[in-house]
Amino acid sequence: MALSMLLRSSSRLSPVLMNASRISCAPVTPILANKIAINNSRQISVSPIRQSATGNHVALWQAERALSVGLLGIVPVSFLIESQASEYLLSLALVMHFHWGLEALVTDYVREELFGSLLPKVSHVLLALISAATLAGLFMMAYKDQGLAKTTRKIWAIQPAN
């Protein structure tokens, strides 16, 4: 019982330590033993240090948001004002947007814990190939004057069979 009282009071004695998320030890004055200095300092951290394995993601995130804002404008404009140039721009913007979106999907759901170490990498490569193929196909369509916006307007204009 005395031991438990001691343990309870010790936490009250150091509230600062309880709230600190990162503690670094101040360097201890080196011990000079026989004129050899021993450095006893070490950086420690109480909370986990998060480091991304693939580098700084911030620029990519900002690019994704900028592209999304751009798409908000490009899609209505390319449907209202039809031109070859807007078809190419629309195709490029759409493919980049869905590539980044599907990449997030694959990263979220095709995980190493569930599928082993090979399948996630294969999925990412497959996605890149699909995006490249789609871009090529859409550019071919735009070249033949069958761009996405024009084709969609034509779908809307199809009359019923009877």
Added chain:
Amino acid sequence: MALCLARNFCYRAINFNPSQLNSSRYVSLKVVKNIPPPQNERYDERGARFKRPISPHLSIYQPQITSVLSISHRMTGVALSAYIIGAGITGLMGGDSSIISTIEGWQLGAASLTALKFSIAFPFVYHYFNGIRHLLWDVGFFLNVKEIYVTGYAVLFATFIATIALTFYF
């Protein structure tokens, strides 16, 4: 704590049964081969090894407008990607036959054409408006619960109006 110890000893002194002093029982030891547990085993892998059940999660959590709109944003995005990928791959391999001639070849009736237009318009409109909501969050607006719900209902209302307009009036 000294009091607890004293109480424990007193209980055992009062309820002492002398016949239990000499009682014994036979035990046998089974020799089992030592199989060390696998290295770097995750928590869920260990649970699966012992065939432990998992608590329900998705099946019992109340669907809310927050989670439903979020997963719908992802699902409509996947649907739109499928449309665009389909169009692109068709354009890559189609040669001279275009998407229009393929669809006209199906000879669809009025109702099927309306359904086709709806299936293109609805995911696009919903993803567009919810995308605006996401971008507003990314710059810091509408981030408390009340505003999340209000903007969520606004997205649903706008989607409803725009889908009807695109499907039936264009």
